[in-house]
Amino acid sequence: MNLLVRLLLTTILVVVLAKFLPGVTVDSIKTALIVAVVLALLNTFLKPILVFFTLPVTVLTLGLFLLVINAVMILICDYLIDGFEVKSFVSALIFSVVLSVCQWLLNLFVKD
Known part of the structure; x- marks a missing residue:
């Protein structure tokens, strides 16, 4: 149940941020839900691998390279999802x- 709540909150955030941030567009709420699911899957499976292989760069930049990895995750989502x-x-x-x-x-308010 908690996973569904987090996915729905992420879906709402994707829609709201796409309205306010220039350069990001989402066609529908269904597309935003797919983005939330794909981001969750990418963060679960691909991000740990990328963090492991870029660990020296991450240490040298005092963790700021993790922001680049997060941006790459968003760009992978862009590549995978139409809309x-x-x-x-x-x-x-x-x-x-x-x-x-x-x-x-938002996760501060959602209890496990």
Whole structure:
């Protein structure tokens, strides 16, 4: 149940952020739900592999390279999903940072 609530919150965040951030568009709520699911799957399976292989760079940048990895996840979502478009790397970076902060704030209110 908790997973469904988090996916729905992420879906709502994707729709809202696409309305306010330039360079990010989402066609429908269904597309936003697919984006939320694909992001969850990418963060579960692909992100740990990328973090492992980029660990030296991440340590040298004091963790800031993780923002680049998050932006790459958004760009992979853009590539995989029709109806979700991110114009540039900078748009993906801003979108990923704002989405992460909003998810963190909302997850404070969703209890396990």
